[in-house]
Amino acid sequence: xxxxxxxxxxxxxxxxxxxxxxxxxxxxxxxxxxxDFWEKRYRRALATDPRPVLRRSKLSDPRWQVLDLTxxxxxGFRIGGWLLLPREGQVRRGLVVGHGYGGRGEPDFDVxxxxxxxxxxxFRGLSLSACPPISSDPALHVLxxxxxxxxxxxxxxxxxxxxxxxxxxxxxxxxxxxxxxSGISFGGGIGALAIPYDKRIDxxxxxxxxxxxxxxxxxxxxxxSADAVQTYAxxxxxxxxxxxxxxxxxxxxxxxxxxxxxxxxxDPAVAPPCQFAVANALPPSKFNEIF
Numbered sequence: 001x002x003x004x005x006x007x008x009x010x011x012x013x014x015x016x017x018x019x020x021x022x023x024x025x026x027x028x029x030x031x032x033x034x035x036d037f038w039e040k041r042y043r044r045a046l047a048t049d050p051r052p053v054l055r056r057s058k059l060s061d062p063r064w065q066v067l068d069l070t071x072x073x074x075x076g077f078r079i080g081g082w083l084l085l086p087r088e089g090q091v092r093r094g095l096v097v098g099h100g101y102g103g104r105g106e107p108d109f110d111v112x113x114x115x116x117x118x119x120x121x122x123f124r125g126l127s128l129s130a131c132p133p134i135s136s137d138p139a140l141h142v143l144x145x146x147x148x149x150x151x152x153x154x155x156x157x158x159x160x161x162x163x164x165x166x167x168x169x170x171x172x173x174x175x176x177x178x179x180x181x182s183g184i185s186f187g188g189g190i191g192a193l194a195i196p197y198d199k200r201i202d203x204x205x206x207x208x209x210x211x212x213x214x215x216x217x218x219x220x221x222x223x224x225s226a227d228a229v230q231t232y233a234x235x236x237x238x239x240x241x242x243x244x245x246x247x248x249x250x251x252x253x254x255x256x257x258x259x260x261x262x263x264x265x266x267d268p269a270v271a272p273p274c275q276f277a278v279a280n281a282l283p284p285s286k287f288n289e290i291f
Contacts, residue, residue, distance in 0.1 A: 011221040013268040019290065022265070022276040027249035028213055035254070037245050041155060042197040045162040048074055052167045054083065061109040063087060064118075071167045073124065074159040080128025081121040081164075082107040083171075089115040094168040094179035096121065096161060098187025101138040101225055103127035117172055121164045123157040123190065138186075139228035146232070149242050154190070154211070161194045165201060177202055185210055185270055186225070188261075189248045192278050196254035204255070206278065207262045210270045212249035213277035214240060224269035249277035256283075263290060 007013060050071040057066040064084040073079050084107055085091065092115040097108065099120075104127050107120040125134035125141050134144050134153065144153040165179050180203045183191040188209030195204045210224065211217065217226050218233055218240060233239045244250075259282055263275035 007266075007268070009223065009268050011268075013266050013272075015220060015271060015273055017273060019265060022263070022272055023280060025213070025273055025276045025280055027253050027277050027281040028215055028244075028247060030247070030250040030253075031241075031244040034245060034250060037149070038193070038197050038251070041159065042162060045074055045159045046166065048072065048159075048163055048166070050163050050167040050170055052171060057082060059106060064107075064109060066107070069119065069167070071121075071163060073163045074156065077124045077129070077131065077156065077160070079121050079124060079160050079163070081119060084109070084111070084118040084120070086115055086117075091115060091117045091172055091175070092178070093117075094119070094165070094172065094175040096164045096168070096179065096181045098123070098161065098181070098183030098190055099127070100185035100187060101126075101141070103136065117168060117175070119164050119168055121160055123160050123187075125153060129160075138225045142225040142228055143232055146229070146239060146242060147236075149245055152242060152246065154193075154246050157190050158194045161190055162198055165198060169200065176200055180204065182206075184208060188278075192248035192255070193246065193251045195257065195259075196251055201257065203258045205260045205262075208264050208267055208270050208275055209248055209261065209278045210274065211246060212252070212274040212281075214243040214247045216271060216273050216277065218243065220271040220273065222269060222271055226271070226274075249274075249281045252278045252281035255281075265290065 052071040055068045057068045059066045067083040069083045070080050095118045097120050122128040145151040181191050182205040184207040188206035189211030195201050261279040263279045
């Protein structure tokens with residue numbers, strides 16, 4: 001598979017690595033207390049009553065009934081989004097769809113599932129879940145409360161995903177254990193952190209996931225959110241201590257459900273070595289699509 005060498009960046013978005021080298025990357029060792037940290041967060045999220053509120057949306061689609069939705073996440077955050085319900089057939093499965101750091105302006109109506117209730121949450125601080133003083137600028141959002149592991153915004157976004165699942169299950173109790181997750185970039189990293197601790201999620205699809213292999217993430221040049229954290233780390237070297245708890249590759253090594261991960265060979269926003277650290281952390285039987 002050939003990768004174009006023409007690009008406008010002042011660094012090489014392949015990082016000089018070929019497919020075989022990327023496939024050899026392994027996740028870093030998880031820090032002490034990694035599982036305890038996430039299991040405690042999950043128990044707290046699971047105890048949160050989502051109190052979903054549904055309203056008929058101004059948006060419309062021939063395949064889907066479209067509902068505007070809000071639910072309550074941890075710390076009282078109200079999360080906005082959309083719920084798509086099939087116009088034909090019954091609701092037999094659930095799907096939560098995450099978004100990239102650009103946020104989400106509307107649901108993806110071309111999602112290729114049937115008989116599925118599809119929830120599109122906007123993670124806290126972004127798009128419909130904007131909440132000052134949290135900035136919607138990725139370079140500032142990714143730094144919010146980074147000094148406090150229990151309050152770091154990324155952990156809160158993982159809570160939002162778990163409680164999106166709770167929202168689906170509260171509306172359709174028979175979906176317990178039959179909910180999938182799909183996320184890209186930022187949403188891919190959030191998914192990798194969330195899936196291993198939530199047994200209600202039975203499969204996942206992550207595209208160009210971020211937050212993998214934090215030592216790489218903090219050093220490889222990028223135009224993505226990692227650039228802001230790299231700048232911050234120059235005067236706050238201890239920030240890696242927090243970030244190691246939020247390593248998507250360490251979390252992915254704990255995933256046991258069927259997964260499809262699509263890492264890129266060329267990506268200026270999410271360094272491919274970080275993406276492949278997530279993909280390679282899965283058991284060998286999992287299928288990865290490389291592009």
